[in-house]
Amino acid sequence: MYFYALIGVGLFSVGLYALINYAHLLRKILALNVMGSGIFLILIALAKRTGETQPDVVPHAMVITGIVVAVSATALALTLMLKLAAETGRAELSEKDRD
Amino acid sequence: MTLIDYLSTILLIAGALFFLAGTLGLLRFPDIYTRLHALTKADNVGLGLIVIGLALQSESLASAGKLILIWLLVMFAGASVSNLIASGALQRGIRLWKR
């Protein structure tokens, strides 16, 4: 099960890389979602270490909470992105936009 | 293995082969309309065979019923969506493949 946790680490890093590297806000929002999935994967994968067939369910509840928080944040971010694009014509942040 | 086991194994394998055919079609067929055709094969027949194979094994009538329900849903939704994509593609002027 460590394998899944390792992939979780990988997803977190790949997401962080894209978040820093790309300018487009939609890409940044996708990147945050991928990072979140990576963390959830770590939480759930390591919950299987109970030594029995039944995993520890507390992380499961935490991840469900996390998924709901993630969709809320995504919705807010997408609306903000659209409003910003409607103002500036571009779904990006850049220093030049500020006066 | 009982007779039922053999029967459902055959059905399951046949279903999986239809999925293979669907995927190969998706990959190999030349345009979207023919690919759609391949896809619906997997949706309807492939999943149908698998569902029947599993229903033979299922512990109760209720769970067999749920399996059938899922199949009907997938088939209905798949057919509708394929229709929408095909008509949408025609509207957008995506050409039919000619030899």
Place this chain on the structure above:
Amino acid sequence: MQAIYFLLALFLLLNLIAGMWRVLRGPTAADRMLAAQLFGTTAVAILLIVAQATGDPALRDVALVFALLAAVTAVAFVRRAWPDEDPRHDTD
């Protein structure tokens, strides 16, 4: 029987991943969406088989939700996000 279930699940997963090529390749947006549809159906099949193999009936509910939500996503694509395609490269 267990081995057959797992073998089938693995086979279907391979199928699904092979289908990824079509999502990557396109060429039209509809092709990608179509491939995603096949993903959904394949995943439903995998879930049903795993449900039987592990004896966890809850996975059938997951499959049910999958089937339903895949349809909603597809409608969202058809109604909203489908751009006007460039008909020059629609076949390969």
Place this chain on the structure above:
Amino acid sequence: METLTLLALSFDALLNLSLLYLAWILLNCEDLLKAIVLFVAFGLLMALAWVRLDAPDVALAEAAIGAGLTGALLLTALAKLRVIETNKGTTQQLKQDSENFQTLHYMTPLALLLVAIGLGYVVFSMPPISAGLSNDVATNMGNSGVSHSVTAVLLNFRGYDTLLEMFVLLVSLLGVWSFGSTTSQHETTPGPVLDTLTRRLVPVLILVAAYLLWVGAHAPGGAFQAGSVLAAAGVLLLLMGWRPGGYLSTLPFRLILVAGPGLFAITAALLYLLKGQLLAFPVEYAGIIIFALETTATLSIAVILAALFLSEPPHSDKEHI
């Protein structure tokens, strides 16, 4: 037995590597629509991963929210963005964030690789067996009012998290509303096929939501999963061009929006007054209280998620500005 382990292992390996590969491609590909379709596929594979990790509740949530609703949200947002870009005459390519300094640009992959290796090492350094809180959960299940452990944690043991989380949902909707309306796309009338699909699918979605809510007490399911499936019915109607119009600003509608968080908070307050303890459900009534909380939560979650998808503020808000 050997073959089984081998098969399971190859299944896991294949699933894991495709997850990572998909994530990489979807974050680095040129076309945003492709990225979103890949993200939906990614969510699908995540759900399979949850199944493999014996987390069917999470798989349900992922199937409904992660792959389903988030996908619809992203697709709609992209469509609106395209409209804005067409109107403004701007186009965009995949480009690097110019704000991050050039030096940083070369160092980030390296630094992130180090972070990943470090984290990977930490993950491996975890003790191989750790019961976590599974024993505490098992001992207290009898007093939780439900027989499904995840529901017991979400609604009872850690119900306070869930209470606050309902407010997170509500706040994000208020935020979306306060930013004002976004460009809406020209809607074509749905054809007969779409019409039939919706007519059949909406009742099924409602039934499945009710089933998931009910089953949550003793099996995977519950308010969040049911709420998202119910929200999907709303999303489908919105996609067909149905608009709530003036409803959004009416009091009954607003009451549904706040019913879940509100009832949760009021229950917490009342129990404090009665029992001197926040959210301490009396054992004999715990089941029924949890069911009441979950039912209102399902309705609120569904309406909030659908309203987030619509992302249009109610009319009354516009008039005053």
Place this chain on the structure above:
Amino acid sequence: MEVVFKEFPWVAVLILLPLLGGIVCFLFSGIAKFTGLMTVFFTALSVLGLGWQIFDNGVYRHAVGGWGAPLGIDLYADGLSLLMLAATAFVALGVSVYSAGYFERGYSTRFWPIWLFLLGALNALFLTADIFNLYVTLELMGLAAVALAGLAGGKNALTGAMRYLLATLLGSLVYLLGVALLYHGFGTVDITLLAQRAEASPVIWAAFGLIAAGLMLKTALFPLHFWLPPAHGSAPPPVSALLSALVVKASFYILLRLWLEIFGPLVSNTDVSTLFGLLGAAAILWGSVQALRQTRLKLMIAYSTVAQIGYLFLAFPLATAAGVAAWSAAMYLAFSHALAKAAMFLAAGNMLRFGGHDRISDLDRVVQRLPLAAAAFALAGMSIMGLPPSGGFIGKWLMLEVAIKQGRWEIVIVMILGGLLAAAYIFKVLGHTFTQAPSPHESKAVPASMEWSALLLAIAAVLLGFLAIPVLSLLNIGNPFGISEVTP
């Protein structure tokens, strides 16, 4: 009567009242303003009640649902939480009275529910003893803060809000990964239990790195401050006041709490503390110089926040030798900065409303035409600069004392430099309030409630300087800073 007061569930009121008040504001927009003001008033009163309670009974611990840690979530209140709650209550009162005048009807109906949810999130954050629950409160606080920051609309505010949203989401995710590692390493998310179970290990180091990084980003510690000036500079003034005074401090509070209870004793080698101190020093100098360079008043105040955050981190290197004194000084600074910075943003908002702009060079005799706002700005400035007898002076004095005693002259020099730079940017503004602009501007009336709320907060920031002894004794209820000294 006294028994009732002592036993009354103030903690429940502090968390639930703002949340329910927010719901009422949302449902009945006609009475949103009234409900909002009442809710904030009674929430502030409850802080008083809780203060009395823990003053008499010592620390307060409450097992939500009766389960108790590790299965359930515990609420916890000691002197440190009380100080943060008190700062929140003061600022909340001032900002709410101000907002009642500031927001016109359309914005008012949106502002009040979100603000009350933010208040509930802040109170919940200061009262929880559970690191996953902290994550949920962080998200609630962050999303509410972003919604408020973008309230005004327009290119600058939306850009600021977007930058803020990305920063806050990234910060929470990184924090959450740290929480995940701690849970799986030690089988609990309760702070007290973690403190007992945790031992120096790769898990602790990684969790500490992640949690510290996430919270540093959310606190806007240099060099992770990039998001703060645009967000705080372009939000509506009362929102800027809330963000600068309270929201960034909430993340600092978590970092401090976890450092004191869990990480400090385990990773406390001087390197980490020194790093925090260095970043703090850099923040002070960089933030102050940037503040001096700004031409817009609100951006200047925002950069000043970046600098003032730096002072809080100077306590880390000092605390290795003198824990209680250094932390008390830092918290005193945090409290007085909350009051002073809120007052400053509100005063700037008055000038902005009055003249229609916030160009520093163009303030045009504000001192004569808007004397109360100018007075509020000057008094708040006193506290920011650290002039006696203000609260800022006491905080800085306490910290200087510790630094001098330990012979940490480099810290002394940075603090003095920071004070001089602060004096420079504040006097620059004050100077412009006396001069006449080349072309006189149209002016707009500012409601008395907005003028007085700013002034009263500023006066409170100064008066705080006279309350050092009672505040410090309250702060030490439950010995929040003594943990590292008590455990062998």
